[in-house]
Amino acid sequence: MTVDSNSQNLPEQVNSLLADTAFLEDVRRQMMKFATLQLGDSSQAEDAVQEALVGALKNAASFGGRAALKTWIFAILKNKIADVLRLKQRVVNASSLLREEDKDEDFSALFDRKGYWHTDERPVAWGNPEATLRETHFWRVFEICLEGLPPKQARVFMMREFVELSADEICESMKLTASNLHVLLHRSRLRLRECIENKWYLKGERNVELS
């Protein structure tokens, strides 16, 4: 991300952003939620969020608006979290995850006995995904679906797709074998995909009551 912009009128904008406590509170809450999920430890999450906010606001002068600033703050937070996770490799706190029973999940609701999709569970083509990403309500559905994942799956999925760690890095920090990781990611994607399809695309991509 490039952050060099030298416009003259920016400080005022920054001041107004910083004065907007509701905006900062909101961002902070989302950061905490995300960092806590990733680190499984609220004091470490607190530290990461604090550092990311301080670091981001130092450079806030380069940002023209809230969305850009928020993008930047989250980019920094992701890096902080990735650092903490890498450092944690040898600290065994994977125990908190291993408590979650690794029992074979039953996907017979999705697949028949021979492993083929049940007719009514067969993935359908999703209508306009580009437009979807601009819908506020879609993101609420997305969050609900993420929160519906079992904790271990949610965490691994977010490490992979949100923090963008490599499979090797995740295995190392979570003490997982490659095949464990593949199983967890496969399950999380099956569930998440299904949830998004059911709660969004099969409902006409728009919840009329809410719009």
Place this chain on the structure above:
Amino acid sequence: MLNCHEATRLMSEGQERTLSISEKMTLGLHVSMCSGCKNFKVQMGLLRKMTRAYAMGASKQDEK
């Protein structure tokens, strides 16, 4: 011949590692004949795209 469950497993793994030639061939054969798995394949890419957009605060951009 792969079934759908195995095909989705390979499509998911394809997000983490390069599939072998023979995996690609059996998967390709299955997907070419299965509309559900064809959609699933596209959606693997979309899930990644969505999560990254979410990470970038797309959910809040309308507040600008």
